[in-house]
Amino acid sequence: MSAGDPGFSNTVAPAAAEARLRRRGSISPAAIAVSLYASMVVSRLAEAIPFAGTLRPMVILAAVMVALALALPPSRAYALFRPVEAQGLLGILLLIALSIPTSYWPGASFGALMTFPKSLVFFFSVIYCIRTRRELRLALWGFLAAIGGLALVAVVAGGSGRALVTQSYDTNDLALVMVCGIPLAVMLMLAERGPLRWLLPLIALLGTLTVIHTKSRGGFIAFGVVGLLLLVKIPSRTPLLRVGLLLAVILTFALLAPSSYWQRISSIWGGEDPTTDGYVAGGFETARWQIWKNGLILIASRPILGVGAAAFPVAEGSLHQGGKWNAAHNSFIQIGAELGLPGLGLYVFLLYRGFANCRKVIRATPRRGPLGGYHWTAHGIEASLWGYVVAGSALNHAYSDIFYFLLAMSMVLVRLTISSLRRATPTLGAASVRSAMGPWWKRTA
Numbered sequence: 001m002s003a004g005d006p007g008f009s010n011t012v013a014p015a016a017a018e019a020r021l022r023r024r025g026s027i028s029p030a031a032i033a034v035s036l037y038a039s040m041v042v043s044r045l046a047e048a049i050p051f052a053g054t055l056r057p058m059v060i061l062a063a064v065m066v067a068l069a070l071a072l073p074p075s076r077a078y079a080l081f082r083p084v085e086a087q088g089l090l091g092i093l094l095l096i097a098l099s100i101p102t103s104y105w106p107g108a109s110f111g112a113l114m115t116f117p118k119s120l121v122f123f124f125s126v127i128y129c130i131r132t133r134r135e136l137r138l139a140l141w142g143f144l145a146a147i148g149g150l151a152l153v154a155v156v157a158g159g160s161g162r163a164l165v166t167q168s169y170d171t172n173d174l175a176l177v178m179v180c181g182i183p184l185a186v187m188l189m190l191a192e193r194g195p196l197r198w199l200l201p202l203i204a205l206l207g208t209l210t211v212i213h214t215k216s217r218g219g220f221i222a223f224g225v226v227g228l229l230l231l232v233k234i235p236s237r238t239p240l241l242r243v244g245l246l247l248a249v250i251l252t253f254a255l256l257a258p259s260s261y262w263q264r265i266s267s268i269w270g271g272e273d274p275t276t277d278g279y280v281a282g283g284f285e286t287a288r289w290q291i292w293k294n295g296l297i298l299i300a301s302r303p304i305l306g307v308g309a310a311a312f313p314v315a316e317g318s319l320h321q322g323g324k325w326n327a328a329h330n331s332f333i334q335i336g337a338e339l340g341l342p343g344l345g346l347y348v349f350l351l352y353r354g355f356a357n358c359r360k361v362i363r364a365t366p367r368r369g370p371l372g373g374y375h376w377t378a379h380g381i382e383a384s385l386w387g388y389v390v391a392g393s394a395l396n397h398a399y400s401d402i403f404y405f406l407l408a409m410s411m412v413l414v415r416l417t418i419s420s421l422r423r424a425t426p427t428l429g430a431a432s433v434r435s436a437m438g439p440w441w442k443r444t445a
Helices: 016-021 029-043 057-070 084-099 106-129 133-157 171-188 195-214 217-233 239-256 259-265 283-301 312-317 331-364 372-392 401-424 430-437
Strands: none
Touching (some): 029 106, 029 133, 057 106, 084 106, 084 331, 106 401, 133 171, 133 195, 133 372, 133 401, 171 195, 171 217, 195 217, 217 239, 283 312, 312 331, 331 372, 331 401
C-alpha cells in the first residue's frame, strides 16, 4: 500500500463537519447529479434532445454537478489530487499538452487538450461526490440504466443490419459498452436485494442481444472472455445460477443469432465467402493487423512525445508502408503512438490500479454478511474492466469515459470498504486495514 491510496491513515473517517451535516447512508444532490451525468455520458441521451447543439445539456449538467460538489463539506478523505490514479490522469493531460508542438496535426492535438478536461471533471466529481454506500449503488444503477436503455433501443429498433443507436457510437463501440455493462449487471445480482434486483438479468440479456445485433467480431471475443470470467467468479454455492447463466447464453446465441452473424464471426481469421467485402473476408489481417503494425512503427519512430494527441490517422497516413489514414483500432497502440511510451505507461498503470483496487476489496471482504455487497461489486467492476481491455484492444478507447468511470468506482469502493472495516471493528488500526487489503505476501498474522 502507498500513501497515494485513497482513504488510508487519518483520512479514513469523514470530517466531523460532514458527519454533522449528513447522516450515514444519505444521498447528496451532488451524488445524484454525478449519477445522472454518468448515465447521460454512457447512453448519449443528449443526442436525442432537440437543439442539443445550442442548449449544450451536458455542459449545463456538468456545471450543476461541479457547483453541487463545491457545496459538499470538505474533508481530507476526499482530497482530489492525493490518489495516484488522479495524478496519473493529470499526467496524461500534461502529455497531451506537450505533444502539441511536435504533433502531426497540432490543431487536433489542441482540440484534444480542450476536450480531455471534461473527462477529468467527470472523474474527479465521481471520486469526490460518491461518499456513501447508497451513493455508490445509485451511481452504478445510473451506469446500468444507460446500458439497459441503449440495449433496449438496439434490440427494438434493430433491423436486419448491424445495430446502430447513437451518432457517436458505431456498432463496435456499442459492443464495447455492452461488454462493460453485462459483467457488472450479473455480479450485482449477488450484491443487490429487493425487487430492483430482477432488472439486472434483463439488462444482461438485452446487452447480450445487442452484442449479437452489432455483429462485432471484437465484441464477440470480449463477450466470450468476460463470460468465462463470470462463470469462474460465480460462487460454487450457487451452481444453479452458474448453469442457468451458461444455458441462457447458449440458447440466446443458438436461437437468436442469425446466419449472417455466424458468417461474420467465422471471418475473424479470414473468410471464404465471396459475398463479403475484402475487409471482412480478409479477417484479422485486413481489419487490424496492418494498422497495428503501422502503429508500432509510429511508436518506435517517436517513443518520447508521440505523434500528437488525436493525430494518429494523419501520422499513419503519412507512412510509406501502406498507411491509409486509419484510426489505431487498439487503445494501447493509440495512446502509445499519440503520447509516446510515457503515455502508454500511464495508461497501463491506471488499468493496473483499477484491477488492484478491486482485488483489495475482494481480499478484505467476505462473500456474505454486511460487506458482501462490496465483495461482489468489486468482482463486477473487475470483470467490466476486463471487458473494456479486451474490447478496447480492437478499438480507439484509450480516453474513454467508461474506463474513467470504472476506475473511479474502484477507488470509491476501496475507500468505502476501509471505512466500513474501521466501523465494524473500532479497534482496528490503519496498519491492520492495510494488511487485510494487501496481497498475501504483505499480510500479517
